[in-house]
Amino acid sequence: MAEAVEQALAASDSLVVEAGTGIGKTLAYLVPVVLSGERVIVSTGTKTLQDQLYFRDLPLVLDALDIPRRTALLKGRANYLCLHRLAIARTEGRLPSREAVAELERVQEWAGRTVDGDVSTAAALSEDSGLLPLITSTADNCLGAECPDFEACFVARARREAQEADIVVVNHHLLFADMAIKQRGFGEVLPGASAFIVDEAHQAPETASRFFSLSLSARQIRELCQDLLAECAEVSGAMGTLREPVADCLQCLREAQLAFASRLPERGSWQAAVRDGEVRAALQALDRAIAALAAESEALEGRARGMDGCIDRLRDIRLRFDRFDAPDGDSEVRWFERRGRGFILYITPLEVASVFDAFRQQSEAAWIFTSATLSVSGDFTHFTSQMGLHEAATLQLDSPFDYAANAVLWLPEGLPEPRDPGFIPAVLEQAVPLLEANHGRAFLLFTSHRALREAAEALRDRIPYSLLVQGEQPRSILLETFRNSGQAVLLGSSSFWQGVDVIGDALSLVVIDKLPFAAPDDPVLQARSDLLRQAGGNPFTQLYLPQAVIALKQGAGRLIRDVNDRGALVICDSRIRSRSYGRVFLDSLPPMKPVGSREEVEQFLDD
Numbered sequence: 001m002a003e004a005v006e007q008a009l010a011a012s013d014s015l016v017v018e019a020g021t022g023i024g025k026t027l028a029y030l031v032p033v034v035l036s037g038e039r040v041i042v043s044t045g046t047k048t049l050q051d052q053l054y055f056r057d058l059p060l061v062l063d064a065l066d067i068p069r070r071t072a073l074l075k076g077r078a079n080y081l082c083l084h085r086l087a088i089a090r091t092e093g094r095l096p097s098r099e100a101v102a103e104l105e106r107v108q109e110w111a112g113r114t115v116d117g118d119v120s121t122a123a124a125l126s127e128d129s130g131l132l133p134l135i136t137s138t139a140d141n142c143l144g145a146e147c148p149d150f151e152a153c154f155v156a157r158a159r160r161e162a163q164e165a166d167i168v169v170v171n172h173h174l175l176f177a178d179m180a181i182k183q184r185g186f187g188e189v190l191p192g193a194s195a196f197i198v199d200e201a202h203q204a205p206e207t208a209s210r211f212f213s214l215s216l217s218a219r220q221i222r223e224l225c226q227d228l229l230a231e232c233a234e235v236s237g238a239m240g241t242l243r244e245p246v247a248d249c250l251q252c253l254r255e256a257q258l259a260f261a262s263r264l265p266e267r268g269s270w271q272a273a274v275r276d277g278e279v280r281a282a283l284q285a286l287d288r289a290i291a292a293l294a295a296e297s298e299a300l301e302g303r304a305r306g307m308d309g310c311i312d313r314l315r316d317i318r319l320r321f322d323r324f325d326a327p328d329g330d331s332e333v334r335w336f337e338r339r340g341r342g343f344i345l346y347i348t349p350l351e352v353a354s355v356f357d358a359f360r361q362q363s364e365a366a367w368i369f370t371s372a373t374l375s376v377s378g379d380f381t382h383f384t385s386q387m388g389l390h391e392a393a394t395l396q397l398d399s400p401f402d403y404a405a406n407a408v409l410w411l412p413e414g415l416p417e418p419r420d421p422g423f424i425p426a427v428l429e430q431a432v433p434l435l436e437a438n439h440g441r442a443f444l445l446f447t448s449h450r451a452l453r454e455a456a457e458a459l460r461d462r463i464p465y466s467l468l469v470q471g472e473q474p475r476s477i478l479l480e481t482f483r484n485s486g487q488a489v490l491l492g493s494s495s496f497w498q499g500v501d502v503i504g505d506a507l508s509l510v511v512i513d514k515l516p517f518a519a520p521d522d523p524v525l526q527a528r529s530d531l532l533r534q535a536g537g538n539p540f541t542q543l544y545l546p547q548a549v550i551a552l553k554q555g556a557g558r559l560i561r562d563v564n565d566r567g568a569l570v571i572c573d574s575r576i577r578s579r580s581y582g583r584v585f586l587d588s589l590p591p592m593k594p595v596g597s598r599e600e601v602e603q604f605l606d607d
């Protein structure tokens with residue numbers, strides 16, 4: 001892998017590498033990157049992986065090679081303390097409780113000590129603290145070079161360091177957000193580079209699609225209203241002008257949120273949303289209220305920097321709203337999603353391949369994509385076609401682990417199909433004896449939150465091990481408790497299928513309820529299916545199946561993380577045996593030893 005990466009770097013080529021677990025893919029790209037002496041941007045899937053790469057792997061390689069390189073870690077702006085907003089939060093006194101005031105004072109104290117302003121390192125702040133939106137910035141509310149705190153600004157400093165570094169470690173959100181900004185001609189965050197390494201690349205198509213989308217959220221509108229009121233303090237007479245239109249706007253927003261919550265499913269197409277009379281009327285009223293607010297606020301333009309920033313945001317929101325009213329283009333889909341009490345509207349491109357391809361060509365850089373899960377039965381077409389990498393070289397390297405000796409695969413027989421109401425109880429009927437035989441030490445992975453909740457309820461008083469359930473505590477706490485307990489059972493959906501590393505005895509059983517096909521009501525996937533069908537393609541084999549295979553490989557990959565790991569994988573979806581496509585899933589899994597009964601699994605776990 002290192003040689004292939006070295007060649008791609010030298011020739012500014014594109015390369016796609018599937019590197020099975022345990023290959024050492026991080027070192028295999030970092031060594032040639034450091035040796036190349038070029039400026040390289042390395043992007044990975046999550047902030048945790050980003051920290052691991054920057055604080056552990058990169059220094060290791062630099063030390064071993066004894067080559068000095070300037071390195072920088074850059075995250076999205078929401079990860080850094082905003083000194084300006086911290087000052088506003090302290091003077092405004094809008095905090096809801098005494099605890100919040102005390103928390104803010106602890107943050108202020110930490111602000112004097114921190115070197116990089118990364119809020120994830122502030123012990124004073126919990127992961128989901130309500131203070132975070134008040135003390136971090138967004139592209140909308142940042143004052144940029146006009147900010148009184150610009151000199152000491154952590155975001156600006158991190159970006160400056162990235163501009164000057166040889167190797168910059170970022171995450172996919174930032175990488176694709178930067179591409180989207182460049183594509184729209186609004187500037188840039190990341191420096192140019194001779195090469196881009198995209199690790200955990202299986203996530204890239206989804207992340208790219210999200211960032212090339214245009215969105216408008218209820219939260220954006222609410223925050224703008226709040227910021228407008230705050231800015232009124234700086235402009236005499238502004239409060240008298242804006243109080244009423246802002247209040248109208250907030251009232252219309254509340255009504256729109258209520259209409260979304262009471263009339264619509266979690267997500268769906270824009271057409272479905274506006275077909276509902278109540279939702280349509282609420283959105284029209286909101287549109288009118290925003291227009292009225294924009295008209296009133298324009299009279300205040302040029303009076304204060306902060307107010308001008310808000311007026312620009314208001315114009316931008318109006319333009320976005322107008323885009324949703326325009327007829328559907330052939331190349332995009334308009335849709336909505338409910339989030340908490342709010343909603344987000346999106347316009348998502350049906351394909352990102354051409355946009356990404358154009359960006360890649362223009363960069364004239366080498367592009368290396370790697371992950372443990374990129375191919376489907378050895379074929380990379382699904383990934384390369386999504387990313388427009390038609391001429392990229394591909395390389396598949398199997399894991400060096402001895403799966404045949406260290407892992408077994410059991411596909412229980414006689415279970416009902418997943419849509420049967422008795423499915424989850426039947427899955428648990430098989431899983432509980434295994435949990436007992438294995439003394440917990442298991443992940444139960446579900447494809448839906450509903451199934452997860454049903455299983456959690458059923459298991460709560462049934463097993464004598466700590467039951468850790470996704471959603472009941474933050475993910476990092478669940479994982480830490482799981483690792484430390486050594487006898488726990490973790491129930492997870494979505495985010496636990498990937499990027500989770502539990503090495504050793506704490507995890508030796510993974511039970512998967514269902515083949516992870518995407519939900520059929522996903523409006524983006526539906527629109528992509530229609531497009532594919534029109535072009536004579538087959539959405540199931542070209543879209544749904546490869547996506548599910550890669551997701552299953554990710555889930556199964558949680559089991560064996562190290563050369564000494566042992567464990568059993570149980571897949572309870574009978575379709576893997578009964579349907580012809582089941583073979584595609586089985587052929588894509590690591591070569592674990594198949595076993596035919598629960599007793600054999602128990603025996604293996606007992607050895």
Ligand code: SF4
Pocket residue numbers: 081082083084085137141142143144145147148149150153154155156
């Ligand atoms: S420049 Fe932006 S992020 Fe930095 S302190 Fe000012 S408002 Fe906050």
